[in-house]
Amino acid sequence: MKRLLTIIIGMIILIPAISAGLPAGHPGSITHNDGIVLNISSPADGEIFWIDVVPPHIMVIGSVNVSREIQSIQVKSDGSVTDCGNLTGFSCGIPVPSGNSTIAIMVVDVSGNSSSETRNISVHIGLPPPATISLSGTVTDKQGLPLANVSVSSESDLTLDNKPFEVHTQTGSDGIYQMHGVLGYRQKIHVEKEGYVPLTQEIVFENETNERNFELGSRSVFTPGFGIPLCLTAIISGLCIANRRRRTGSGHPVSHRKILPEIKL
DSSP states (O other), X not given: OHHHHHHHHHHHHHHHXXXXXXXXXXXXXXXXXXXXXXXXXXXXTTOEEEXXXXXXEEEEEEEEEESSOEEEEEEEETTEEEEOOSXXXXXXXXXXXXXXXXXXXXXXXXXXXXXXXXXXXXEEESOOOOOEEEEEEEEEETTSOBOSSOEEEEEEEEEETTEEEEEEEEOOTTSEEEEEEEESSEEEEEEEOTTBOOEEEEEEOOSSEEEOOEEEOBOOOOOTTOOHHHHHHHHHHXXXXXXXXXXXXXXXXXXXXXXXXXXXX
16 A cells, blocks of 8 residues: 555656656656757857957847747857747847857757757957959960960959059960959959060959969060160151251352452552
């Protein structure tokens, strides 16, 4: 009789706990349940954040598929807990420290069932660095022949240590150049080779990997020893000779005779 009474009393204690979905002897404990599906769209695991606001915080965005009503959605980040409400779609800002950290998102339904997700993130304080791009292409002459040893340089409109950020390279024997680590999308490209007219173009690139070809025209060819200064000298000398002939009329020097005064006897 005593044993039966003990069993009945035990059942009276266990039934409410079982009905609530909680393990006996551990009131308030949370059990994981496959009936709750938690989808986190942001942040992604391993995501890197650059934050220039104080105090730094990020947005946690997600949705929940659950058969029962939601009791709570909480986000834990390095000791702080943020309540994100109890709706199937949620979005809330949470404070985050600088450096690497882990955030945990936990959903609990009204029966005490739960589901959780964790995300590892990295937070940097300040403005994000500008993107770096790569450039490549071929430099040819007007006939389409590749030019070797052409100097190709990119000058960014961004500065590093208050100086223009530049990247330099040269074309190979096939006329191909390649540049990596170019800072920013807006660039001033300089293409130069001795004996050719230098080329400068300002270009705003749109992709991280870009291809751009260039064409150089050769300089005007002058006869050796007959440059511009000598040409000007010859022209001036010719004008002087023509002017002198025009003044003399015939082009021959005029003879001068000395006329003696007439003597009367």
